[in-house]
Amino acid sequence: MKTGEDELVQRIAKALAFRSTGRLTLGMGDDAALLKPRLGFDAILSCDWFLEGRHFLPRLHPPDSVGWKCLARAISDIAAMGGQPVCFLLSLGLPERVVNQDKGWTATWLPEFLRGLRRAARRFGCPAAGGDTTQTRQILISVTVIGEVQTGLATRRSGAKPGDRIFVSGTLGQAELGLQILRSGAGPSPQNDSALRKHLYPEPRLALGRWLARQRLAGSMMDISDGLSSDLPRLCEASRTGAKIEAAKLPTPKAPVATSKTHFDALRLALNGGDDYELLFTVRQKDVARIPRSFQGVPVTQIGEITRDRRIVTVGQDKTIKPLFPRGWDPFRKNNER
Amino acid sequence: MKTGEDELVQRIAKALAFRSTGRLTLGMGDDAALLKPRLGFDAILSCDWFLEGRHFLPRLHPPDSVGWKCLARAISDIAAMGGQPVCFLLSLGLPERVVNQDKGWTATWLPEFLRGLRRAARRFGCPAAGGDTTQTRQILISVTVIGEVQTGLATRRSGAKPGDRIFVSGTLGQAELGLQILRSGAGPSPQNDSALRKHLYPEPRLALGRWLARQRLAGSMMDISDGLSSDLPRLCEASRTGAKIEAAKLPTPKAPVATSKTHFDALRLALNGGDDYELLFTVRQKDVARIPRSFQGVPVTQIGEITRDRRIVTVGQDKTIKPLFPRGWDPFRKNNER
Numbered sequence: 001m002k003t004g005e006d007e008l009v010q011r012i013a014k015a016l017a018f019r020s021t022g023r024l025t026l027g028m029g030d031d032a033a034l035l036k037p038r039l040g041f042d043a044i045l046s047c048d049w050f051l052e053g054r055h056f057l058p059r060l061h062p063p064d065s066v067g068w069k070c071l072a073r074a075i076s077d078i079a080a081m082g083g084q085p086v087c088f089l090l091s092l093g094l095p096e097r098v099v100n101q102d103k104g105w106t107a108t109w110l111p112e113f114l115r116g117l118r119r120a121a122r123r124f125g126c127p128a129a130g131g132d133t134t135q136t137r138q139i140l141i142s143v144t145v146i147g148e149v150q151t152g153l154a155t156r157r158s159g160a161k162p163g164d165r166i167f168v169s170g171t172l173g174q175a176e177l178g179l180q181i182l183r184s185g186a187g188p189s190p191q192n193d194s195a196l197r198k199h200l201y202p203e204p205r206l207a208l209g210r211w212l213a214r215q216r217l218a219g220s221m222m223d224i225s226d227g228l229s230s231d232l233p234r235l236c237e238a239s240r241t242g243a244k245i246e247a248a249k250l251p252t253p254k255a256p257v258a259t260s261k262t263h264f265d266a267l268r269l270a271l272n273g274g275d276d277y278e279l280l281f282t283v284r285q286k287d288v289a290r291i292p293r294s295f296q297g298v299p300v301t302q303i304g305e306i307t308r309d310r311r312i313v314t315v316g317q318d319k320t321i322k323p324l325f326p327r328g329w330d331p332f333r334k335n336n337e338r
Numbered sequence: 339m340k341t342g343e344d345e346l347v348q349r350i351a352k353a354l355a356f357r358s359t360g361r362l363t364l365g366m367g368d369d370a371a372l373l374k375p376r377l378g379f380d381a382i383l384s385c386d387w388f389l390e391g392r393h394f395l396p397r398l399h400p401p402d403s404v405g406w407k408c409l410a411r412a413i414s415d416i417a418a419m420g421g422q423p424v425c426f427l428l429s430l431g432l433p434e435r436v437v438n439q440d441k442g443w444t445a446t447w448l449p450e451f452l453r454g455l456r457r458a459a460r461r462f463g464c465p466a467a468g469g470d471t472t473q474t475r476q477i478l479i480s481v482t483v484i485g486e487v488q489t490g491l492a493t494r495r496s497g498a499k500p501g502d503r504i505f506v507s508g509t510l511g512q513a514e515l516g517l518q519i520l521r522s523g524a525g526p527s528p529q530n531d532s533a534l535r536k537h538l539y540p541e542p543r544l545a546l547g548r549w550l551a552r553q554r555l556a557g558s559m560m561d562i563s564d565g566l567s568s569d570l571p572r573l574c575e576a577s578r579t580g581a582k583i584e585a586a587k588l589p590t591p592k593a594p595v596a597t598s599k600t601h602f603d604a605l606r607l608a609l610n611g612g613d614d615y616e617l618l619f620t621v622r623q624k625d626v627a628r629i630p631r632s633f634q635g636v637p638v639t640q641i642g643e644i645t646r647d648r649r650i651v652t653v654g655q656d657k658t659i660k661p662l663f664p665r666g667w668d669p670f671r672k673n674n675e676r
Binding site: 004005008025026029031032034035036037038039041042043044045047049051055077078080081083087089091093099129130133134135136140142144147151154156157158222223234238326331332 | 342343346369370372374375377381382383387389392393419421429437467469471472473474478480482485494560561576664668669
């Protein structure tokens with residue numbers, strides 16, 4: 001007999017179960033999950049699509065990376081608010097071939113996906129609270145993360161002021177580089193591995209986001225998921241400002257090993273590469289000295305300044321000013337597949 | 339120029355905006371939404387798929403019904419916990435043809451969908467808090483509803499005890515009948531209209547669910563979304579009991595006007611029809627007299643009894659006992675389309 005929905009839900013619940021925080025009073029298996037709120041905290045709500053053919057390719061992306069990444073990227077939105085994750089809901093659409101273990105990659109896809117998801121859930125302290133499953137032609141994933149932040153400490157996109165300095169965490173464009181390496185089929189090497197890891201197993205910057213919020217150092221903050229050139233205009237739009245980015249200061253990725261270097265454009269990767277899940281935030285000039293150069297091993301780099309002039313520009317080493325156009329990821333503009 | 343994601347999000351935010359409850363301190367447009375918890379209440383979390391080709395057909399289902407129903411069915415899970423909705427997140431995958439208004443049905447699909455969704459959001463006091471959009475080949479909808487219930491009052495599936503009486507709200511199988519009428523292309527008539535309305539614009543039983551929870555009258559409760567024959571075993575499994583349903587007592591739908599009556603099987607519809615979003619609950623024998631025959635115009639009917647014997651059976655008028663097999667909606671068992 002074929003697997004029914006109830007049996008599938010039991011498989012998922014079993015694979016994702018781990019010691020609860022005590023605040024989830026009812027997890028998977030009822031109509032809904034119950035969560036005790038925490039006094040003095042606001043709830044943070046965020047959801048993210050992760051779709052076969054659009055955000056991942058089964059033949060390119062290991063299923064445990066799909067599991068890890070679908071949760072990690074949703075949690076990145078919580079980090080960008082200065083919060084911490086509490087639990088998540090998993091909406092999963094699976095083709096019959098994945099549920100009723102066919103030959104080939106489908107046979108092991110589901111358990112490996114769930115293993116990656118569970119690993120991320122443990123890593124970020126964000127247990128599964130429930131979800132919904134249905135049958136679909138392609139694998140569909142939508143993850144909703146519930147987080148929390150002390151009332152009054154949430155960092156929004158709208159708080160940037162002219163004169164504020166702009167910072168980013170980590171290296172920009174490294175995840176995009178990882179995708180290029182993955183596509184090229186290049187073998188492992190220490191340098192390639194960090195880009196591959198960034199693409200396959202991103203780490204939302206929870207500790208940095210929380211620290212910035214608690215110290216009230218970030219006037220505005222968001223995560224870079226679509227690429228700096230697409231995300232910075234969103235922060236500026238919300239804050240009604242412009243921005244000036246110093247191209248030479250951008251933390252660009254290093255050229256990969258064993259791939260064509262003729263096409264390697266570090267600046268373009270840093271400006272337009274998506275999937276980085278780094279933090280973009282602004283700091284008042286008087287507080288700049290309080291921002292460390294790295295936080296728990298993650299570089300923190302000042303890359304420019306918020307301007308009253310609403311344009312968004314880059315300044316080159318030769319002082320030439322160029323407008324920065326949004327050329328990052330937009331599902332409705334490009335026909336790109338990830 | 340084609341619509342980008344930011345423009346689409348703005349369109350959605352504008353269409354769904356209405357006076358906030360004051361507890362959503364930050365809605366659409368930032369990384370995530372912020373929600374103030376309510377003292378003495380637990381949060382209820384639930385999500386539901388609603389997919390083109392599986393849960394609705396663009397040529398059969400008006401877009402405003404798709405908007406209404408995707409939210410109403412997710413809210414039904416909140417009703418089943420005895421809670422009230424607070425806000426929802428909308429994960430929307432749209433084909434390019436729907437976003438960049440093509441000819442035919444796609445031109446008006448999105449605004450009408452959003453109108454139906456907004457109408458349901460107002461009706462049930464459940465504003466949009468945020469969401470995620472992406473481009474897909476078919477219309478994909480996943481709705482997450484956040485609700486709340488006074489701490490300690492949530493009604494679960496697992497509280498049924500042998501001897502408890504089983505109740506349902508409304509008429510069972512009427513939504514399935516509505517789908518049959520819709521498919522047959524039968525014209526409007528007072529009798530057909532109520533079944534059609536039930537299929538297209540279901541009303542989650544929020545007031546009844548809340549009343550039962552507050553009065554502590556329901557030992558166990560869930561909503562009937564897949565059909566009684568599929569959902570009752572879930573309640574019994576969670577409660578480690580069986581059940582005996584009196585077939586003659588089931589609130590079955592009336593035969594429709596102007597469709598073939600030879601194939602009309604009211605009992606089968608009531609047992610296996612999906613999409614009803616009625617409440618199924620159990621009441622201790624001593625409390626049965628406190629359950630009204632109707633609640634705010636919605637019939638409430640006693641249909642059977644919870645048994646220690648773990649089988650689930652129907653008893654006919656001639657006292658013959660038959661096992662009740664799950665023949666309701668299961669996305670992984672049938673290849674049915676809605």
